[in-house]
Amino acid sequence: MTPRRTAEPEPALIWERPEPPARRTPHPLSRALIVGAALELADADGLDGVSIRRVAAALEVGPMRLYGYVDTKSELLDLMADAVYAEIVPPAGRPPQDWRAGLRLIAALTRRAALRHEWFPELLGGRPHLGPHALAALEAKLAALHRVPGLAGRPAELRRAAAAFQSYLVGSLRTELSERQADRAEGRSEEQWRDANSPYLRRVLAAGRHPLLAELVVEGEHPTPGEEFEAGLEVVLDGIAALVC
Amino acid sequence: MTPRRTAEPEPALIWERPEPPARRTPHPLSRALIVGAALELADADGLDGVSIRRVAAALEVGPMRLYGYVDTKSELLDLMADAVYAEIVPPAGRPPQDWRAGLRLIAALTRRAALRHEWFPELLGGRPHLGPHALAALEAKLAALHRVPGLAGRPAELRRAAAAFQSYLVGSLRTELSERQADRAEGRSEEQWRDANSPYLRRVLAAGRHPLLAELVVEGEHPTPGEEFEAGLEVVLDGIAALVC
DNA sequence: TATCGGTCGATACACTGTATCGACCGCCGC
DNA sequence: GCGGCGGTCGATACAGTGTATCGACCGATA
Numbered sequence: 001m002t003p004r005r006t007a008e009p010e011p012a013l014i015w016e017r018p019e020p021p022a023r024r025t026p027h028p029l030s031r032a033l034i035v036g037a038a039l040e041l042a043d044a045d046g047l048d049g050v051s052i053r054r055v056a057a058a059l060e061v062g063p064m065r066l067y068g069y070v071d072t073k074s075e076l077l078d079l080m081a082d083a084v085y086a087e088i089v090p091p092a093g094r095p096p097q098d099w100r101a102g103l104r105l106i107a108a109l110t111r112r113a114a115l116r117h118e119w120f121p122e123l124l125g126g127r128p129h130l131g132p133h134a135l136a137a138l139e140a141k142l143a144a145l146h147r148v149p150g151l152a153g154r155p156a157e158l159r160r161a162a163a164a165f166q167s168y169l170v171g172s173l174r175t176e177l178s179e180r181q182a183d184r185a186e187g188r189s190e191e192q193w194r195d196a197n198s199p200y201l202r203r204v205l206a207a208g209r210h211p212l213l214a215e216l217v218v219e220g221e222h223p224t225p226g227e228e229f230e231a232g233l234e235v236v237l238d239g240i241a242a243l244v245c
Numbered sequence: 246m247t248p249r250r251t252a253e254p255e256p257a258l259i260w261e262r263p264e265p266p267a268r269r270t271p272h273p274l275s276r277a278l279i280v281g282a283a284l285e286l287a288d289a290d291g292l293d294g295v296s297i298r299r300v301a302a303a304l305e306v307g308p309m310r311l312y313g314y315v316d317t318k319s320e321l322l323d324l325m326a327d328a329v330y331a332e333i334v335p336p337a338g339r340p341p342q343d344w345r346a347g348l349r350l351i352a353a354l355t356r357r358a359a360l361r362h363e364w365f366p367e368l369l370g371g372r373p374h375l376g377p378h379a380l381a382a383l384e385a386k387l388a389a390l391h392r393v394p395g396l397a398g399r400p401a402e403l404r405r406a407a408a409a410f411q412s413y414l415v416g417s418l419r420t421e422l423s424e425r426q427a428d429r430a431e432g433r434s435e436e437q438w439r440d441a442n443s444p445y446l447r448r449v450l451a452a453g454r455h456p457l458l459a460e461l462v463v464e465g466e467h468p469t470p471g472e473e474f475e476a477g478l479e480v481v482l483d484g485i486a487a488l489v490c
Numbered sequence: 491t492a493t494c495g496g497t498c499g500a501t502a503c504a505c506t507g508t509a510t511c512g513a514c515c516g517c518c519g520c
Numbered sequence: 521g522c523g524g525c526g527g528t529c530g531a532t533a534c535a536g537t538g539t540a541t542c543g544a545c546c547g548a549t550a
Contacts, residue, residue, distance in 0.1 A: 013445050015445065016445060016448075020528095023528085025528095025529090051505080051506065051507080052506085052507065052508080053505085053506080053507090061529095061530090062529065062530040062531080063507090063508090063530080064508080064509095064529070064530050064531085065528090065529065065530070067508075068528080068529090072507085072508085073506095073507065073508090125416060125419040125420045125423060126419075126420075126423040126424075126427070127423060127424050127427045128424075130445065130446070130449075135449065135455055135458065136454075136455075138455075138458055139454070139455045139456075139457055139458050142457035142458060142461065143457055146457060155460070155461060155464045156468075158461065159461065159468070159473070159476075160473075160476040160477055160479070160480055161480060163417065163473055163476065163477035163480075164413060164477040164478075164480035164481055166416065166420075167412070167413050167415075167416030167417035167420065167477055168409060168412050168413055168416060168481075169416065170412075170415070170416035170419060170420065171370060171411065171412030171413060171414065171415035171416030171417075171419070172408065172412035172416075174370040174371075174415060174416070174419070175370045175371075175411075175412065175415065178370060178371045178372060179371075179372050179373075182371070182372045200258050200260065200261060200375070201375070203261075204375075204380065209381075209384075210380055210381075210383075210384045211384075212384055212387035212388060212391060213380065213383055213384050213387060215400070216387065216400060216403065216404065219400045223401075223404070228404070228405075228408055231404075231405040231408065232405055232408035232409040232412055233409075234405070234484075235405055235406060235408075235409035235481065235484035235485060235487075235488060236409055236413075236480065236481065236484050237484070238483065238484040238487035238488065239479075239480035239481050239482070239483040239484030239485075239487070240480060240484075241487070242480075242483035242484070242486070242487055243480060243483065265497095268497085270497095270498090296536080296537065296538080297537085297538065297539080298536085298537080298538090306498095306499090307498065307499040307500080308499080308538090308539090309498070309499050309500085309539080309540095310497090310498065310499070312539075313497080313498090317538085317539085318537095318538065318539090
């Protein structure tokens with residue numbers, strides 16, 4: 001179908017496709033404007049709040065207008081993700097000498113971005129993002145890993161460390177943020193969630209088939225999500241340290 | 246709204262709500278039948294292939310019929326996730342003595358389930374799953390962590406180890422499976438994907454702003470996803486080991 | 491056997507992403 | 521200055537989605 005296979009000059013990826021030239025109309029448009037409106041909607045209502053129709057309405061424009069700047073909704077999501085990656089690229093200048101501090105910085109930047117844009121972790125962990133800011137963030141991550149003593153020259157070990165580090169970020173942020181998001185959607189805090197499910201959990205645990213889980217729920221102080229994130233991160237950093245010694 | 250606040254006897258969670266009694270009709274129904282049909286659809290077409298209408302059609306039943314067994318579509322997804330957790334619970338009997346082997350077993354079972362049901366990682370990492378099999382799998386994970394020498398009595402450290410381990414599983418499986426799924430959706434293998442994006446990546450890397458990334462893409466043999474998963478896991482296990490010594 | 495209560499599913503509603511295509515408007519050549 | 525044309529815009533349409541509503545039917549009880 002669509003047999004015209006003769007020379008497709010339009011680049012397939014949005015990162016290489018130029019956007020249409022600006023044009024004087026009552027409601028001028030650009031990818032930047034579109035992405036800005038979409039970010040606002042997503043920050044307010046989550047990813048479900050982003051629909052072509054709603055973004056267009058926010059820009060006082062017909063829905064079909066957007067398809068001149070973006071081929072598909074998922075391209076719009078790619079642009080949104082790349083905009084968040086821009087917040088993750090560490091500031092240029094002297095990076096921390098201590099490699100652990102360097103990786104902690106990247107982790108903190110990533111978590112900060114995820115807290116600002118709770119929908120971001122949902123987009124993470126899919127097929128790799130190839131936008132300019134995503135690539136810059138990736139390069140920065142690799143640079144931080146290069147400063148681990150003994151890791152610079154060994155691509156296999158570096159790959160393992162990168163996989164573990166990145167997977168931990170994706171997994172823990174996705175977990176933390178989707179909980180927070182669900183809580184807010186139902187208009188209750190984490191306290192209230194535990195209260196809501198508490199009766200059920202208490203009944204289940206009272207049955208005695210989950211002694212270790214019961215112990216963990218009851219015992220000890222429950223750390224804040226931030227502390228939990230950092231604590232798990234230290235485990236991963238220790239693992240990376242063990243990789244080379 | 247809906248002012249009848251007087252005594253809501255129906256349990257809120259599906260895990261405690263009994264399903265309606267079986268009934269002799271031309272097309273008898275049950276949660277098990279519904280979940281079975283939904284699993285089949287999801288395995289074949291991904292999570293997008295699961296719609297109330299399609300599940301009902303597979304059972305030769307009107308769509309609204311399902312709402313007698315399930316309050317909402319997300320409850321159906323919860324049931325589907327719990328069915329997969331059943332495949333993750335390690336077989337009863339003597340667990341491996343070596344704690345690393347115990348954690349590797351759980352990781353392997355989780356990955357096996359994710360490969361069988363590529364949509365499963367998408368459901369992971371949301372608000373914690375509380376179904377019976379999910380809780381059993383969680384208990385097994387805690388049991389494996391309890392066999393780490395020196396971790397048994399320390400809930401704080403155990404929590405950190407659990408967070409790192411679980412987050413790694415979620416992150417790496419989500420990444421791996423969503424790539425594989427996207428590849429298959431477009432009918433091409435991983436080889437072909439790299440070829441499709443290769444021109445773009447080559448152009449970007451040729452610009453020289455991402456030397457470390459370029460080095461990593463070019464250099465070294467690319468491990469299979471399974472090897473990469475296990476390699477990253479070892480980093481996490483090393484980190485857990487470092488937690489107690 | 492007559493009635494009642496519960497179950498089923500047809501219909502409806504408010505959405506979604508996007509293909510199609512007619513109409514309009516601004517710019518260019520004359 | 522004006523005619524025509526090409527590109528842009530957006531109204532409309534289509535095939536879906538989850539789920540609320542409600543009329544009709546059917547089986548079991550009195």
